[in-house]
Amino acid sequence: MSVMQPAERRRLQSRADARRAILDATEALLVEDGYEAFSMRRLADRCGYTAPTIYHHFGDKQHLIDALLDERCQGLVRTLRRVHQSEDLVENLRAFSGAFVRFGLRNPTHYALLSQPRDPGLPVPPAAEEARVLMEAPLHGLAAAGRLTADQEMVGQSLWAFLHGFILLRTTRTDVEWRKDGLDVGIDAFLTGFVREEASR
Amino acid sequence: MSVMQPAERRRLQSRADARRAILDATEALLVEDGYEAFSMRRLADRCGYTAPTIYHHFGDKQHLIDALLDERCQGLVRTLRRVHQSEDLVENLRAFSGAFVRFGLRNPTHYALLSQPRDPGLPVPPAAEEARVLMEAPLHGLAAAGRLTADQEMVGQSLWAFLHGFILLRTTRTDVEWRKDGLDVGIDAFLTGFVREEASR
DNA sequence: TCCGTCTACCTAACGCCGTTAAAGAAACCG
DNA sequence: CGGTTTCTTTAACGGCGTTAGGTAGACGGA
Numbered sequence A, B: 001m002s003v004m005q006p007a008e009r010r011r012l013q014s015r016a017d018a019r020r021a022i023l024d025a026t027e028a029l030l031v032e033d034g035y036e037a038f039s040m041r042r043l044a045d046r047c048g049y050t051a052p053t054i055y056h057h058f059g060d061k062q063h064l065i066d067a068l069l070d071e072r073c074q075g076l077v078r079t080l081r082r083v084h085q086s087e088d089l090v091e092n093l094r095a096f097s098g099a100f101v102r103f104g105l106r107n108p109t110h111y112a113l114l115s116q117p118r119d120p121g122l123p124v125p126p127a128a129e130e131a132r133v134l135m136e137a138p139l140h141g142l143a144a145a146g147r148l149t150a151d152q153e154m155v156g157q158s159l160w161a162f163l164h165g166f167i168l169l170r171t172t173r174t175d176v177e178w179r180k181d182g183l184d185v186g187i188d189a190f191l192t193g194f195v196r197e198e199a200s201r
Numbered sequence C: 001t002c003c004g005t006c007t008a009c010c011t012a013a014c015g016c017c018g019t020t021a022a023a024g025a026a027a028c029c030g
Numbered sequence D: 001c002g003g004t005t006t007c008t009t010t011a012a013c014g015g016c017g018t019t020a021g022g023t024a025g026a027c028g029g030a
Helices: A006-033 A040-047 A051-058 A061-082 A089-106 A108-115 A126-135 A137-144 A152-172 A182-194 B006-033 B040-047 B051-058 B061-082 B089-106 B108-115 B126-135 B137-144 B152-172 B182-194
Strands: none
Touching (some): A006 A051, A006 A061, A040 A051, A051 A061, A061 A089, A061 A108, A126 A137, A126 A152, A137 A152, A152 A182, A152 B182, A182 B182, B006 B040, B006 B108, B040 B051, B051 B061, B061 B089, B061 B108, B061 B126, B089 B108, B089 B152, B108 B152, B126 B152, B152 B182
């Protein structure tokens, strides 16, 4: 592997700067006005480049959005890693669920975009998949300890469905008065149904 | 209230026929190619009218889609009414959940459209709201019998979140291998957490 | 029967969208 | 210096949701 020349480095830096500026403007537009109001032309106006330049750097709208979502999910992954992993696996599961839901509620536009059906060709943003894998760790521990009343995959899919619906309903149905302690109560009921105190066999 | 004249009736009939033809074509296009590929112009080609005529009858795209969704939800309402209402409230809840989820899985495009954030001005299609109210009946019965471990609203919101996430995940994340008995197992766990056998006080 | 009114429907167009073709400008490399 | 590659632009294509404006025909009262 050869040493990078100063010129090459400068070129890569300027490319990185352009991508950074475009991504930042994308983020700002999405947070301010939501995805519905987002367009490549408005983004071009906002970030100072013209639309074809954005295409030069990101390919198309989908890849641009995916790049942004991947970055955001890296934030979630960092949060999940930071969440205290106690010896109490149940407490662990609760903490992860809380972090995940908080991510969704604080980034409703991003979460909605992540939830939309994807072209089967394109893979889910890597960091999103990484977050999903991380979330499974406490379940794996509980399964290994024989404390689940169903197999790990089953419990994981059920928990995922609950958390997913929880986030989407609260972010899309703003006409409903949602209970503030809904997550804790729901998770408790969920744990009552799927986790027992001690190993059975 | 005056008697309707034949001419007036004929006029209303022809208006109803036009609406019917447009709605049928909308339904067909949505089922065949999904909402992404749907457009007023393609609909115009399909149903034989031009686009402005569709606007004449339905106002705009949103109202057209809403009219279709309302019709579909009336089907769900009929199904829910038909579901056997036994004396076993838990069995009842299970049956309703099953019917609701089946509706979502069989009409993924419609369900996704129902789930999208709405302009705060427009109301949810009436039949959708009616279905939601119907779904709460078994919960109300259980609450009245003192068999819920949390108040009815809380339990209802949790169950709604689970069912909603269940449907959306399975229809949008087709890359995942979902467990076939996921609904039954999830509902069982849910009931274990939220419903007790007999009244406590 | 005639005439104003109203409904249904059309053609043409506006301003937006995502995207691409083509070309100039600038930096890099030999 | 000359050739190549990268970045950026202007101009355009086809499609979108929607609206303005006009026409043909049915309706209802004189």
